[in-house]
Amino acid sequence: MNIHEYQAKAILADYGVTILKGAMAETLEDAVQAAEILGGKSWVVKAQIHAGGRGKAGGIKLVKSRAELEETVKKMLGMRLITHQTGSEGKLVKKIYLEETAVIKKEYYLGIVLDRAKEMPVIIASTEGGVEIEKVAAETPEKIVKVAVDPLIGFRSFHARELVFGLGLTTIQQKSFSHFVKALYHAYYQKECNLIEINPLILNDKDEFIALDAKMGFDDNALFRHQEIRNLQDLDEEEPSELEAGSFGLNYIKLEGNVGCMVNGAGLAMSTMDIIKHEGGEPANFLDVGGAASAETVTKGFEIILRDPGVKAIFVNIFGGIVRCDRIARGILDATGASGVQIPLIIRLDGTNSKEAVKILQQAKIDNIITATDLADGARKAVKAAGEMGR
Amino acid sequence: MSILVNKQSKVLVQGFTGKEATFHSEQCLSYGTNIVGGVTPGKGGQIHLGKPVFNTVREAVRATGADVSMILVPSAFAADAIMEAAAAEIRVIVCITEGIPVQDVMYAKKYVKDKGSVLIGPNCPGIITSEESKIGIMPGFVFKKGTIGLISKSGTLTYEMAKQIVINGAGISTAIGIGGDPIIGTTFVDLLKLFKDDPETEAVVMIGEIGGDLEIQAADYIEQEFTKPVVAFIAGQTAPRGKRMGHAGAIIAGSKGTAIEKMNALKNAGVNIAETPAVVGETIVKIMKNKE
Numbered sequence: 001m002n003i004h005e006y007q008a009k010a011i012l013a014d015y016g017v018t019i020l021k022g023a024m025a026e027t028l029e030d031a032v033q034a035a036e037i038l039g040g041k042s043w044v045v046k047a048q049i050h051a052g053g054r055g056k057a058g059g060i061k062l063v064k065s066r067a068e069l070e071e072t073v074k075k076m077l078g079m080r081l082i083t084h085q086t087g088s089e090g091k092l093v094k095k096i097y098l099e100e101t102a103v104i105k106k107e108y109y110l111g112i113v114l115d116r117a118k119e120m121p122v123i124i125a126s127t128e129g130g131v132e133i134e135k136v137a138a139e140t141p142e143k144i145v146k147v148a149v150d151p152l153i154g155f156r157s158f159h160a161r162e163l164v165f166g167l168g169l170t171t172i173q174q175k176s177f178s179h180f181v182k183a184l185y186h187a188y189y190q191k192e193c194n195l196i197e198i199n200p201l202i203l204n205d206k207d208e209f210i211a212l213d214a215k216m217g218f219d220d221n222a223l224f225r226h227q228e229i230r231n232l233q234d235l236d237e238e239e240p241s242e243l244e245a246g247s248f249g250l251n252y253i254k255l256e257g258n259v260g261c262m263v264n265g266a267g268l269a270m271s272t273m274d275i276i277k278h279e280g281g282e283p284a285n286f287l288d289v290g291g292a293a294s295a296e297t298v299t300k301g302f303e304i305i306l307r308d309p310g311v312k313a314i315f316v317n318i319f320g321g322i323v324r325c326d327r328i329a330r331g332i333l334d335a336t337g338a339s340g341v342q343i344p345l346i347i348r349l350d351g352t353n354s355k356e357a358v359k360i361l362q363q364a365k366i367d368n369i370i371t372a373t374d375l376a377d378g379a380r381k382a383v384k385a386a387g388e389m390g391r
Numbered sequence: 392m393s394i395l396v397n398k399q400s401k402v403l404v405q406g407f408t409g410k411e412a413t414f415h416s417e418q419c420l421s422y423g424t425n426i427v428g429g430v431t432p433g434k435g436g437q438i439h440l441g442k443p444v445f446n447t448v449r450e451a452v453r454a455t456g457a458d459v460s461m462i463l464v465p466s467a468f469a470a471d472a473i474m475e476a477a478a479a480e481i482r483v484i485v486c487i488t489e490g491i492p493v494q495d496v497m498y499a500k501k502y503v504k505d506k507g508s509v510l511i512g513p514n515c516p517g518i519i520t521s522e523e524s525k526i527g528i529m530p531g532f533v534f535k536k537g538t539i540g541l542i543s544k545s546g547t548l549t550y551e552m553a554k555q556i557v558i559n560g561a562g563i564s565t566a567i568g569i570g571g572d573p574i575i576g577t578t579f580v581d582l583l584k585l586f587k588d589d590p591e592t593e594a595v596v597m598i599g600e601i602g603g604d605l606e607i608q609a610a611d612y613i614e615q616e617f618t619k620p621v622v623a624f625i626a627g628q629t630a631p632r633g634k635r636m637g638h639a640g641a642i643i644a645g646s647k648g649t650a651i652e653k654m655n656a657l658k659n660a661g662v663n664i665a666e667t668p669a670v671v672g673e674t675i676v677k678i679m680k681n682k683e
Contacts, residue, residue, distance in 0.1 A: 266637025267545020
């Protein structure tokens with residue numbers, strides 16, 4: 001789960017991370033009031049969406065007067081911001097964050113992420129701030145300092161020393177940085193994040209480190225013990241069909257293709273997408289109805305897939321292991337009736353009682369149901385059917 | 392032979408009396424798995440599925456001599472169950488439970504390693520030595536005895552692969568679902584090492600997916616030390632970046648962990664890459680025939 005910049009900064013401030021004074025606003029009035037409370041004569045207006053690249057896309061503006069502030073906020077609230085991370089539709093800006101300005105002497109990068117190979121969090125710092133860290137890693141890896149923190153000992157002074165000397169900081173800067181990174185690590189650890197990114201981390205004219213931007217991602221599996229984080233979820237930022245699927249225990253991700261997929265198991269679901277592409281089609285979605293597919297999950301799955309007008313055929317690929325295929329076949333027939341599937345339905349059921357299942361489907365004599373014998377056969381038939389429907 | 396488990400394995404089920412655990416324990420028993428008992432705190436002394444129930448793993452081990460454990464407890468308690476098993480010196484701990492917080496697994500794995508036990512999973516279908524012992528939730532009938540070792544990050548895709556192997560006239564020695572979480576107990580490399588020394592296993596099929604770099608580690612190991620034929624398939628060639636594809640660990644972070652990157656590494660290590668999931672069985676069987 002991800003949260004907004006303003007929410008991340010509030011959490012980090014609680015841990016002692018230095019941030020600038022700021023306030024979130026959803027209306028022009030709130031923004032003007034916030035500016036008055038913040039004081040000063042210039043502010044930064046930042047669009048609050050869950051995507052990077054806001055600056056280049058016009059989602060971050062420096063304003064130098066009250067009139068400019070009003071004009072900018074009016075324009076930004078309600079606009080669709082298109083960045084390299086939002087897709088072509090962009091994201092609707094419903095909230096802005098107003099922040100005081102700062103003197104920037106230098107920009108750094110500081111992030112914490114789970115290192116899957118080392119199986120522990122790793123702190124990544126760089127003297128190159130404000131650009132994508134992957135770009136720095138590819139072009140000038142010597143400008144990156146990485147320190148893994150073994151959870152058995154936690155964050156120690158030597159970790160901080162490795163970072164500050166690695167970055168070549170002065171004695172005064174070292175103190176501020178050490179304090180900052182220690183606080184950041186504690187937030188990462190206690191809130192069970194999978195990512196914190198401060199980019200840029202700025203050094204001001206008083207040699208203090210301040211988080212100019214903040215991004216936090218959390219381990220979904222740990223949210224059950226972090227209700228305070230769950231409360232921060234902004235439903236406007238999520239794909240509605242993906243949220244709905246999730247509430248029924250389905251895992252759905254919308255894609256751009258024409259062949260809808262309904263599969264049990266994540267690995268098989270990914271493979272089904274792959275083989276559709278291999279056969280010359282484009283998968284319209286990823287959908288895992290769970291290892292043990294049931295009539296209910298299948299019905300819901302059809303409903304969600306069919307909402308996508310791009311879908312011209314659906315490939316149902318279920319390996320019924322312990323769940324019996326004849327039961328699934330009956331479930332599919334019920335679901336087809338209930339959700340009114342009109343487009344071709346290519347069904348491949350394998351596993352226990354698969355022969356009976358095929359018989360059940362064939363005896364039902366439904367025009368748009370096509371049975372398939374295996375994975376490749378199903379994918380081929382689905383791609384062909386979708387192609388014919390699309391014409 | 393085979394790896395990790397066989398007919399002699401004495402299996403304990405943690406969370407034994409739960410609904411899911413009861414169902415899957417019955418399936419395991421009918422496959423022939425030697426389940427010697429189970430653990431459900433507070434239900435010690437009862438008999439369930441004809442086997443004794445204990446309050447703690449330590450008690451159960453003392454009474455039954457169990458050396459393998461299958462964990463089917465809710466995710467909030469699973470890491471504790473893993474560590475309890477390791478503390479009681481269970482040799483092979485198979486954790487089926489999905490949705491365990493990463494931080495919990497991080498600690499549990501370190502502890503298990505420290506105790507010298509093996510953790511399989513979490514978030515996996517388990518392990519099966521064909522026609523001997525099934526410790527997991529896979530459909531046993533798919534796995535016919537043979538000489539191919541199977542390692543996979545996925546559940547149903549493993550069954551698909553096993554079926555393909557059998558249809559093509561071969562069989563499986565041991566199949567292990569290693570799970571799709573960001574941190575897992577046993578990796579491709581760990582198992583390749585065991586298959587290397589297993590005389591019954593002549594070739595290996597490995598099924599990877601996007602996210603992390605375990606497949607790349609496997610490629611390095613295979614290149615240096617593994618001489619048996621390997622066929623690999625990597626799922627998620629069409630997966631979009633930055634999206635979690637069902638498994639907690641199946642995510643392309645930035646530009647890292649793509650299917651193509653893994654396929655290239657494996658290809659360079661001499662592994663035969665199955666271009667689609669539909670040709671894995673025929674590919675491995677063909678390679679083995681050519682070898683003869």
